[in-house]
Amino acid sequence: MKSHQTYVKVRYAETDQMGVVHHGNYAQYLEMARIDWLEELGVSYGSMEKDGIMLPVYVMSFKFLQPAHFEDTLRIETKLMELPRVKIGFEYTIYNQNEQLITTASTVLVFMDSITKRPVRCPQFLLEKLKD
Template structure:
C-alpha cells in the first residue's frame, strides 16, 4: 500500500452561498491529492505524458460527511491499495484542521497509449517506483 498526504487551503471561490465548499470542488481536491501523490514518488503527470501515456478518469465517487469551510487548511490523504495494472484506483480522505474526516472518495483512472488511444500498462518507471510498497 502506498499513502501520501498533501494540504490545500479552501479559497473563497470554492465555497457556495452557505459558506461550505461546493460539492463539485472535491473532484479538484482529489486531483491535487493524486498529482501530489505521484510527485512525492518522483513522477509527474507531465513526465508520464511525455512517456506516451495518458491517464483519463473513468470513475469518480464521493461521500460527504461534513462541510469544509472557507480558509480551512484541508489535509488530503491519498491511498493506493493495489499495484496498478491497466487501471489505477486512488482513494481519498479529506480532513479539516481539527482532524475531523469531512469527505471520502475514489477515482479510477486508465492508462492509455497516447499514440493509439488504446489501454496499456503503466510506464515501467512507475511500476518500479511503486513495487516496494506492495511487497
C-alpha cells in the same frame, strides 16, 4: 500500499452562498492529491504525458460527511488501492484542520496511449517506484 498527505487551503471562490465548498471542487482536490502522490514517488505527470501516457478518470465517487468552509485547511490522505495494471485506483480521506473526517472518496484511472487512445499497461518505471 503507498499513501501520501496533501494540504489544501479552501479559497473563497470554491464556496457557495452558504460558505460551504461546492461539491464540484472536490474533483480538483483529488487531482491535486494524485499529482502530489506521484511527485512524492519521483514521477512527473507532465513527463508521463510527454512520453505518451495519459490517465483519464474512469470512476469517481464521494461520500460527503461534513462540509468544508472558506479558509479551512484540508488534509487529503491519498492511498493506492493495489498495484496498478491497466487501471490505477486510489482511496482518499479528507480531514479539516480539526482532524474531523469530512469526506471519503475513490477514483479509478486508466493508463491510455495518447496517440491511439487505447488502454495500455502501467509503465514499468512506475511499478518499479512502487516496489521501493
